[in-house]
Amino acid sequence: MPEIPEIRAHAERLTDEFRGAKLSSFQPLSFTVLKTFEPRPEAATGRPLEEVAAYAKYLLLRFGELTFVVHLMQGGRLKPDSKQSKKPRGGLARWTFEDNTSLLLTEPGTEHRAGVWVVAGHPVDQVPINKVGPEATSMNPHQLLELLNSNNMRLHGFLRDQRLLSGLGRRLSNEICHRAKLSPFAMTGKFDLATAERIHVAVTEIVEEGLAYDRGRAEMSKSADRPSAVHSRVGQPCPACGDTVRTVEYRRYTISYCATCQTNGKALADNTTSKFLK
Ligand SMILES: [Zn+2]
The missing domain is CATH 3.20.190.10 (MutM-like, N-terminal)
Known part of the structure; x- marks a missing residue:
């Protein structure tokens, strides 16, 4: 999308x-x-x-x-x-x-x-x-922190939830978690201001980079063409550290992440639900 x-x-x-x-x-x-x-x-x-x-x-x-x-x-x-x-x-x-x-x-x-x-x-x-919620790019770090803390959920789900924050989808959520060096499963309720600032910087940078890419084209890019570090790059090396990009698969989407950059080397498994239910 x-x-x-x-x-x-x-x-x-x-x-x-x-x-x-x-x-x-x-x-x-x-x-x-x-x-x-x-x-x-x-x-x-x-x-x-x-x-x-x-x-x-x-x-x-x-x-x-x-x-x-x-x-x-x-x-x-x-x-x-x-x-x-x-x-x-x-x-x-x-x-x-x-x-x-x-x-x-x-x-x-x-x-x-x-x-x-x-x-x-x-x-x-x-x-x-x-x-829908305010555009993701309109939030300052303090507003973002308040929204994160008042909706305790996994970061990846938070970023994609259009009622909370609008305009980000699966690709940008994957890319923002990676850029901010945060686990997609990190719970947002206890994030501090420094963490909100990292997410804010990541949102700004990733959106700017995507915008620069799409402005250079004659028409809207296809999903597979858009530049990414982890999204749609399972099995390939992470451009930041060289570790292999991994995924957690759901029926409607895939979470992509780098374990070295984001989860202290730990592989993520979703224990809260069977993989085809969500
Ligand atoms: Zn990495």
Whole structure:
């Protein structure tokens, strides 16, 4: 799933290409893609696209007072659509502009989970964004410490929990734990300020590095292409120390870590649950 760096770089790319284009129509191509009834999307017709902004994992297409909030979920993409075919493969929604350019939201497969919300006013205070926590990059070390201490759980789960902190997913959580030299299973309840500061630095650095990488590309990177020290690198040497990158496997995701850098050399095993239950 695209995380803060990919979403931000993509928002910049779309702003560069579409800023000022006046909306001629918004067309849902699937019955379930539009998640709101009011305001109607037609209310944005004739208005120029001011910018595409980013908040956590959301893209925000701003047309003055109205904003289309888009969540790509796992494999969704929002791209310029030069073909404008009637039934585009995986097509969920299309924004067409008066200059005859358009943007197409697609998601492969049959289980369509990507969505579009139309909101009036400040989108951060409204569904769906008001359901998620503050963007991970917006926290200072003291705020982060308070949040860590008041939600005693494993660090990796904490970082991925969008209700607490938004915009980080599996890859960045793996990378942040590794950069901060903390076990993904470390319990957050008793972390001290120095530990929160390490996590803060790691979040900042990892997001900046991802952003620099994705800004250098013509379109959003694929998960497998994104630079990483431990994520998707099981069996390979840790770039920091040379130890072999290890994993704890779950059905829906994999925790990757370096035992030398993060766990005093100990291999992690999840004793709290069978590996296919979680
Ligand atoms: Zn290492």
